[in-house]
Amino acid sequence: MLFSATFKKLKQGLSRSRTQLNNRMSKLFTGSVPLTEQMLEEIEETLISADIGVDLSLEIIENLRKNFPLNQVVDMATVVAFLRADLSQRMTSKPGEAEGHEKPYVILVVGVNGTGKTTSIGKLAHHYSKAGKKVLLVAGDTFRAAAIEQLAIWSERSGAELMQKEATDPSAVVFDALQSAKQRGLDVVIIDTAGRLHTQKNLMVELDKIQRVIKKVIPSAPHETVLTIDATTGQNGLIQARQFSQVTPVDHLFLTKLDGTAKGGIAIAIHHNLDIPVKYIGLGEQIEDIQNFDPVSYVEALFQVRETH
């Protein structure tokens, strides 16, 4: 599903990151100045500080070097435009999945605790509900009463139904939810899961069991397994994504809290370095603060010379 991606909102969400980039860049440029080696180094550091990643930052600086000889007079707008164009060109979209038309369309949401699973589920539910779909949320984190309550709040906000059962095996709730959704012809089922289990082994066993139960009811499901990654954890998010995808198959990433970091370059690093596509981004705590990740608009929103108005 595509969200009404307004560029203005994307820019708003990335304002911290953009401001930091702009501040650092404007210290280097006082009007038009001859390009120096030191400036190149500082531009490189600026890119790295935005969490774009060391390798990619180096490549970009090399390209800048090729296009702008030392001592050539440049201004900030020209350099930022060059960086933006270069990055955009590298950010070709990864092949997206075909949206499943089978009913119900099952989305399994996994991720480390606190990365934003439940909030992101609320946002997804809202958007599907708004599009006229009948949505069922499943509280697969059954051992924490607060987790169920939190999902209940998002079900109210989004107008989605809720399936919950306290203190049972998560896969039992998932089984009941899918059967009910199938019988009643619901459109979308979104499953919340626990983020913390004692060991990676336990987590693997539980997620595996959930996957098997889903398939028992709907063999082609889950149609999407979405992993939430907290953007404010920077490069650790990359490591987390790698580790998690070894525990359970992951189709898409949902990169959350991009509004809360000045290191918005992490989305670019993840897009560049992982085979798992970033499909959604979270730009705030409100229900509408979700967008599809479009790498080119993302780069554009991140690299913009400060507006004068």
Ligand SMILES: Nc1nc2c(ncn2[C@@H]2O[C@H](COP(=O)(O)OP(=O)(O)OP(=O)(O)O)[C@@H](O)[C@H]2O)c(=O)[nH]1
């Ligand atoms: N600023 C901002 N905050 C977010 C975003 N997404 C989630 N949060 C906040 O992050 C915190 C954790 O979110 P949850 O949705 O509870 O995370 P969770 O993964 O379900 O956590 P557990 O259930 O404990 O595993 C909450 O305070 C959310 O409001 C976002 O895109 N931007």
Ligand SMILES: [Mg+2]
């Ligand atoms: Mg939760």
